[in-house]
Amino acid sequence: MLNIVVLWNTVYFQKIIGEMRAEGIHVRDEDIARLSPLKFAHINFHGRYSFALPVEIQGGQLRSTAKPEKTATV
Template identity: 50%
Template sequence: MNAAIQQLRREGYPVMDSDVEKLSPLQCGHINMQGRYSFTVPESVSKGELRAFNE
């Protein structure tokens, strides 16, 4: 989440600290904190790179 916020700020979006303080992955229904997840990711991501934002 921090990487996404930093990217938005670099692109000039007004991301306010007071809004960031309210963000929590627990508010998203699709996130299961006790489950297992299986992902197929591009090789670049498996090497530690981040994917670009969708436009």
């Protein structure tokens, strides 16, 4: 199970970083180098799962990412 979690996290890290850069958000390579796909607090290893997949995922696309609200920078 850990392997699939690492793969999932890596794929979505790449997707989110790509989206951020496409929006003009500067993402430093030094910060990316420190990311770890080994985080799994968001995964429930002891629950029941439903794998009814949305149509776009069945078609091989990734699910859309959550967009945080924009905050003012000071």
